[in-house]
Amino acid sequence: MGSLLTIVDPKEVCDSTESAVESSLASTGHFNKLYISVTSIFSMSSSSIRSTQISWLPLLLYSVSVLFAINKVLVVCGRCLEDQRSLFLQLNQSLTFSQWPCSDDPKLVSWNTNTDCCSWKGVTCDRDSGHVIGLDLSGECISGGVENISSTLFNLRYLLQSLNLADNYFNSTPIPSGLDKFVNLTILNLSNAGFGGQVPIEISRLRRLFSLDLSNMPMYERNQLILENPDLRTLVQDLSGLRISVLMECIYQRIREVNGPLDSSLSELSLLSQIDLSQNDLSTEVPIFFENFINLTSLRLSDCGLYGKFPNRVLQLRTLQSLDVSENPLLYGFLPEFPLNGSLIQSLVLYDTSFSGSLPDSIANLSLLSELRLSSCSFNGSIPSSIIELNQLELLDLSNNSFTGPIPPLPETLTLVILSHNMLTGPLLDSREKPRKA
Structure with missing residues (x-):
């Protein structure tokens, strides 16, 4: 042998x-x-x-x-390449930091010359080649030093697929230029980072991009992103090529300088799965083309100055999980009949709108619903007894409407119930209780 x-x-x-x-x-x-x-x-x-x-x-x-x-x-077996480690150490040396509270588990402390850079926190490498394909610098209290990130990491221009600079404190620093050099970038997260000024047109040239997050929390309100050149229309038109290549799947935007009606070119991005345009002065009707967004899972349009009738078929999209159009008092509509076993809706937030009509018995078909917030609308009629079948429901707010009749038994899963300022009668009880005397 x-x-x-x-x-x-x-x-x-x-x-x-x-x-x-x-x-x-x-x-x-x-x-x-x-x-x-x-x-x-x-x-x-x-x-x-x-x-x-x-x-x-x-x-x-x-x-x-x-x-x-x-x-x-x-x-x-795919160890970190020495030239790439040198690039990241150079980048680390160029960063400046604020006194802003940081994560309890910072990433950059693991970056040193004695370890494989593929083992560093925030660095993702291709297992076979050792090339760095992902960089996550989120939550590191960075306040400067990324202005020339595209030149510092120039050797990664064909390799980097994911870049995350979220949750830092750049104090109105412009978004770094030259990001389009990372031609294979698929994920770009710049949310809550304190960036300000014009959104660079280079972002629209990232032809492989499928996830873009430019959202800003209220604490960063003074760090406003502006869409003037390119404006939203230009940006969307440039991104439409990505949609055709089935590479554009989700875009998050909470850019306070998006003003005026949504351009019809947005309809070309029908593969979007998540849209957040909350707290923008849109002053427009809800575009009917949202009914054709067959991959839509989350639509957030709160406090946007929306008016007119809300397109009902959006509520019947089989992929929809979350809808929030609250704080649009001139927006009206009604709840449609919900198909049996045909809805994934988990959160329905319509408060401070002019939605009216009754709650349909078919609301029980929203078997995954955990949050129903309909306060300060114009709903009327009785609360359907079928509501007890919502065995995932945790929050129910029907206050400040015109509901009438007895309060039906409610799901025992509820942790918060608000029914004040209606014309309801009888005791409040859940499925485990017998009626109590008034």
Whole structure:
């Protein structure tokens, strides 16, 4: 029988230390030491790879590169490239930080010359090549030093796929220019980072982008992003090419300088799954083309100056999970009949609008509904007894409407119920209680 070689699963090799691999191989007694090059290990079947003994001839046929040494085991499996580590250390040195409270688990403290940069927090590497493909600097209290990030990381221009600068404190610093150099970028998160000024047109040239987050929380209200050149229409038109390539899936925007009606070119982004334009002065009707957004899961348009009739078919989209059009007092509509087993809605927020009519019995078909907020609208009629079937419901607010009649038994899952300022009668009870005397 010919010489035998123990084969180790390449995934296990890459996850092990060299000493552990060396001990494993030495325990077989076949060889003292060897070098193994693990680079997409062969075109062998998984069953062949997992077998513990393979003769020399099949091994040669599979073109496995095996080098023998005397006192060392070396496993090569996608380690951080030295030039990339140098780039990140250079970037780290250029960053400045504020006194803003930071995460309890900061990322940048793990960046040092003594460790593999693929093991650093916030750095994601391709397992096979070792190339850095993701950079997450969110929540690091960074206040400056990213202005030239595209030139500092120029060598990653064809590699980087994800960039996250969210939750920092850039104090109205403009969004870094040159981001379009990262031609394979698919995820760009600049939310709540304190950026200000014009949104650079380069963002619209990221042809592989499928997730863009430019949202701003109220605490950053003075750090306003502006869409003037390009304006929203230009940005959307440039992004429409991404939609055609089925590369644009979601865009989050809470940009306080988006004013005026939503341009019809937005309809070309029908693959959007999440839209947030809250707290913008849109002063427009809700576009009917939202009914054609077949992937829409979340639509947030609160406090936008919306008016006119809300398109009912949006509420019947089978993918919709969350709708918030609250604080638009001139917006009116009614709740449609909800199909049986046809809705994924978990949150329905319509307070401070002019929605009216009754709650349909078919509201019980919203089996995943956990939040129903309809206060300060113009609803009337009785609360349907079928509401007890909403066994995921936790928050129910029907206050300041014109509901009448007895209060039906409510789901025991509720943690907050507000029914004040209606014309309801009888006790408040849940499914476990019997009626109490008034």
